[in-house]
Amino acid sequence: MTSSLWHIIPLARRRSPRPPASPAGRFPGHPTGLCAPTRMVAVSVASVAVLSSLVTAAAPAGAAVRAGAPAPSAFQAAIQQIVHDGVPGAIGLARHGSQVTVTSSGVADVATQTPMAPGDRVRVGSVTKTFVATVVLQLVAEHRLSLSDTVAQWLPGLVPNGGNITIQELLQHTSGIYSYTNDPAFLQTLFSDPTRVWRPTELVRIAVAHPHVFPPGTSFAYSNTDYVLLGMIIQAATGHPVGQELQARIFRPLGLRDTYLPYANPHLRTPYAHGYLLGQPGATGPVDTTVMSPSWAGAAGGIVSTAADIARFYTALLTGELLPAAQLQQMMTTTPPDRGTTTGWASRPSRSPAAPHGAIQATSPATSTTHSPPPMAAARPSS
Numbered sequence: 001m002t003s004s005l006w007h008i009i010p011l012a013r014r015r016s017p018r019p020p021a022s023p024a025g026r027f028p029g030h031p032t033g034l035c036a037p038t039r040m041v042a043v044s045v046a047s048v049a050v051l052s053s054l055v056t057a058a059a060p061a062g063a064a065v066r067a068g069a070p071a072p073s074a075f076q077a078a079i080q081q082i083v084h085d086g087v088p089g090a091i092g093l094a095r096h097g098s099q100v101t102v103t104s105s106g107v108a109d110v111a112t113q114t115p116m117a118p119g120d121r122v123r124v125g126s127v128t129k130t131f132v133a134t135v136v137l138q139l140v141a142e143h144r145l146s147l148s149d150t151v152a153q154w155l156p157g158l159v160p161n162g163g164n165i166t167i168q169e170l171l172q173h174t175s176g177i178y179s180y181t182n183d184p185a186f187l188q189t190l191f192s193d194p195t196r197v198w199r200p201t202e203l204v205r206i207a208v209a210h211p212h213v214f215p216p217g218t219s220f221a222y223s224n225t226d227y228v229l230l231g232m233i234i235q236a237a238t239g240h241p242v243g244q245e246l247q248a249r250i251f252r253p254l255g256l257r258d259t260y261l262p263y264a265n266p267h268l269r270t271p272y273a274h275g276y277l278l279g280q281p282g283a284t285g286p287v288d289t290t291v292m293s294p295s296w297a298g299a300a301g302g303i304v305s306t307a308a309d310i311a312r313f314y315t316a317l318l319t320g321e322l323l324p325a326a327q328l329q330q331m332m333t334t335t336p337p338d339r340g341t342t343t344g345w346a347s348r349p350s351r352s353p354a355a356p357h358g359a360i361q362a363t364s365p366a367t368s369t370t371h372s373p374p375p376m377a378a379a380r381p382s383s
Contacts, residue, residue, distance in 0.1 A: 080105045088286055089116035089273055093307040102307075108273040110286050121258055121272040121304050123294070128261070128303040129227050133171055134317060135234055135245050137327040144237050147171075147330070154233045158201070159208055165216045167233065170226040178210035179223035194292040197264045203228050203298070224300040231299025242299045254316050259305040266293045268304055 079092040082105070089106030104116040139145040145167060152162035159165065159177065169175040180186055180203045189196065207225040214221070231242035238245055243261035251259050260269075268290065276286035294302035305313075316322050323331065 075101055076103045076105070079103050082106075086278060088276060091116055091118050091120065091273075091307050093118070093311055095311060108271070110274065110276065110288070116273060117271060119258070119271060119306055119308070121268055121270075121306055123268070123275055123301075124303050124305045124310065125297075125301045127305070127310060128297070128299065128301045130317070131246055131250055131303060131313070132227055132230055132234070132242065132299045133331065134322055135242070135249055136167065136171065136230055137323055137331060138249060139234065139237055140330075141324050141327050145233070149233075151175075151229060151233075154236045155229065158204060158232075159229070161212065161216070167230070169216050170230050170233075172220075173222050173226055174217050174220050175223065175226050176212040176214040176216050176219070176221065177223050177225045177229075178207045178213055179221070179225050180204070180207040180228075181224045183207070183210070190292075190296055194289065195266045196296075197293050198295040198298075200228050200232050200298055203296070204232075224297070227300035228298055234299070246303075250313065250322065254312055254321075256305070256309040256312060259303060259309045259313075261299075261303050262294045263298075263302075264293055264295050266291045272304075 075092060075094055079090045082090045087106065088110050089108050090104065092101070092103045092105075094101045102118045104118050104120075106116050108114050108116045108120050136145060140147060147166065147168040149167050150163050151159050151165045151167075151170070155162065165175045165177070170177075183206050186206050204225060207223070213219070213223075234240075234242045234245055240248075241263075243263065246261055250256065272290075274288055274290040275292075277283075277289055278286055280287045294304075317328075320328055
């Protein structure tokens, strides 16, 4: 995606890890406990959002800040510093209990110098994966899917060795499936024809033309293909496109009026912040990449939203409003990407020739996430 790079900076402590039993040679999991407010800092190539204390109840955006919350001047200075560091614009939303501070700095459009506004929509990139993982786990709770179901059960013949790759491995990025966003020819086509509409099956075929990175469940590699496949599995299980299921299960019930998953329309609904690539060879300034078909990302990173809606979503998710306790615990069970650290069903930073932006990965709130457009992606272990 081309608009935002997100970092989660948790203030949470973990429970002592108790890895569940796992098949030989496959990664075990480690549960994490959320014991304190989590602060999210979203750094965007075009815009930035700061979402604080997502586990607390939502409050009006104009609410005052009480003792213990960030001082407005310090908070404003932090947002302004992001702009001083080279990002065109930033939005900050800090929540402490029922108190909310919202601030913005810089511009939403470099060409027109339109100021950034707190309600601007942005492409949230891999924050999309958290939404998609939530729908998958809702279907697990409804006994319509199982984490042990294989790709071949739901999408027969699409992925080589799909009978040995489970839904859980897709969620955890331990499937070993190559990420189509690492394919040089795909990237060249994407940037030369940004409004081209991509079908999910096209993206998967680009991925499976490459060998698997490793046998399923034996290692870790961030793959946007995993979440494209999960979107297709959601459709196979429900009979509805993933965007329709997100609308019915999350956007509408939570009142996320500024959040949607477009399929082909390359234009964002107004008001919105533009997305840019920074430091591009031959460019004299930020390169506007706002007009781009979201179909290249789809269930891996196509959602458009606002800071307030993302805060509302994570509040609902982490307080059990969207998932039963068992599935929320599964979501907060982490996977070691390098056997030396632990992160959620997220990942470690990926590298791409494009400038960074990104989002929260599918699960653990106690992670930080970054990613680059086009590869969406990555998470770092929290401390």
